[in-house]
Amino acid sequence: MSINTEVMESFARLWVWRYIRDKLPWYYEVSTNRKPAKYLIAARVPVDEKFRELSEGDLWREFDNALGEFLSLWGRVRNNEVDIRSIPRATPSLLDLVVEITRRMIRHCEFCEWRCRVDRTGGRRLGVCMLDTTSRVATYFHHMGEELPLRGTMGSGTIFFTSCNMRCAFCQNADISRDRLNGVPMTPRQLASVAIMLRLEGVHNINWVGGEPTPHLHNIAEAINLMAREGIKVLDDLTDEEYEGILMVKSDPFMYRFSRDWAFYGGEVNVPMLWNSNMYMTESTMKLLRVLMDIWLPDFKYGNDKCAFRISRTPRYFEVVSRNHKLIYEWGEDVIIRHLVMPGHVEDDTKPVLEWIAKNMPGVLVNIMDQYRPENETDPHSRNYNPEFRELTRRPSREELMEVYRYARSLGLNFEIISFEKKMDIAYLGDEDSLMDRIKDNGNAY
Numbered sequence: 001m002s003i004n005t006e007v008m009e010s011f012a013r014l015w016v017w018r019y020i021r022d023k024l025p026w027y028y029e030v031s032t033n034r035k036p037a038k039y040l041i042a043a044r045v046p047v048d049e050k051f052r053e054l055s056e057g058d059l060w061r062e063f064d065n066a067l068g069e070f071l072s073l074w075g076r077v078r079n080n081e082v083d084i085r086s087i088p089r090a091t092p093s094l095l096d097l098v099v100e101i102t103r104r105m106i107r108h109c110e111f112c113e114w115r116c117r118v119d120r121t122g123g124r125r126l127g128v129c130m131l132d133t134t135s136r137v138a139t140y141f142h143h144m145g146e147e148l149p150l151r152g153t154m155g156s157g158t159i160f161f162t163s164c165n166m167r168c169a170f171c172q173n174a175d176i177s178r179d180r181l182n183g184v185p186m187t188p189r190q191l192a193s194v195a196i197m198l199r200l201e202g203v204h205n206i207n208w209v210g211g212e213p214t215p216h217l218h219n220i221a222e223a224i225n226l227m228a229r230e231g232i233k234v235l236d237d238l239t240d241e242e243y244e245g246i247l248m249v250k251s252d253p254f255m256y257r258f259s260r261d262w263a264f265y266g267g268e269v270n271v272p273m274l275w276n277s278n279m280y281m282t283e284s285t286m287k288l289l290r291v292l293m294d295i296w297l298p299d300f301k302y303g304n305d306k307c308a309f310r311i312s313r314t315p316r317y318f319e320v321v322s323r324n325h326k327l328i329y330e331w332g333e334d335v336i337i338r339h340l341v342m343p344g345h346v347e348d349d350t351k352p353v354l355e356w357i358a359k360n361m362p363g364v365l366v367n368i369m370d371q372y373r374p375e376n377e378t379d380p381h382s383r384n385y386n387p388e389f390r391e392l393t394r395r396p397s398r399e400e401l402m403e404v405y406r407y408a409r410s411l412g413l414n415f416e417i418i419s420f421e422k423k424m425d426i427a428y429l430g431d432e433d434s435l436m437d438r439i440k441d442n443g444n445a446y
């Protein structure tokens, strides 16, 4: 076995899969190159040759027809009834159609539920995210801090876009989310090159995040289409200037080696796409993402609209975010839900969110996150501090966290492995059984 294959195999053999592989079956197969990512399947679904002449309404009708074919093909791939390597790529394909729809949508932008309806291609007004059509990337790297199935052994290939459509007072990435001019502008070809480079360096997924990735949907869709259509040629065709542009914001502490061993399915670049989002997008955006994403990493922050508006300036939060979570569940997608426990918000937010998940998405993986810390408007030492958020100026207490874990357990949520794995990984490596016993028997250990 070559050293490169060994790296991939070490990911496939991670202890965590013993407990959660059945929850992330598609992601596992794609990440280990046993199956093709959804974008490679969508690239095989043909659409009307003259789709660019269609009205936006007719584009959506064409999309709905092609979606049926895509889902059928995806199902057959999952059941090992078909090998897409024997199916030629379609021209034009469902991916071309998705790109075209995003180009039309951005002229009256409704990517997210702010529904600003501004023309981002050159109109005189900007929307809440303050973005035109350009996407800027603040940084990208092999992220070793994500959940174990995502960071694996070689990291999650995380691409941080600037700007956001929410205004969380405690945002830990405010330099990115509130400064839309941070980082460097990247074309879809540069984005595709970044994703391909990261995969050649061994990452287990491409993690589209920000700020928030939703306002960048058009460029992400085009980048993914380029990956499907041109593969590694995308990299070869970069000009020196474009290449230097993307290297400027790469933040890995050392150089990783390129290897094709873990990057290809047949002759095509293959990597699972991960949507790391606040989930405040429209149903139309959700439908497009269904074709592009292999795994979802949604935030579910608030259990009521009052807190969402007060702390994150986001209206209709619960209705929108719960709807989108429910879609993910109904569609049978792979998902890890993140919920951040905030001090003083266990009753108003954490408990209602956990109850909703238990009732509407039973069995899904949940990461109950304990790492809240005061930042930005909630940090008394920050020049942005706003005394309106006095209750958020501390970390959640041990008692609050214990209460949350007890409550999650009483609801039967599937949260322990994902929420505690970092502590487990360090303290109990090589002694899984006692680790599991300890988790099950003694929540107070944490």
Ligand code: SF4
Residues within 6 Å of the ligand: 109, 110, 111, 112, 113, 114, 115, 116, 117, 118, 126, 127, 128, 129, 130, 131, 165, 214, 215
């Ligand atoms: S992405 Fe959302 S916030 Fe930005 S312009 Fe579009 S609808 Fe408005």
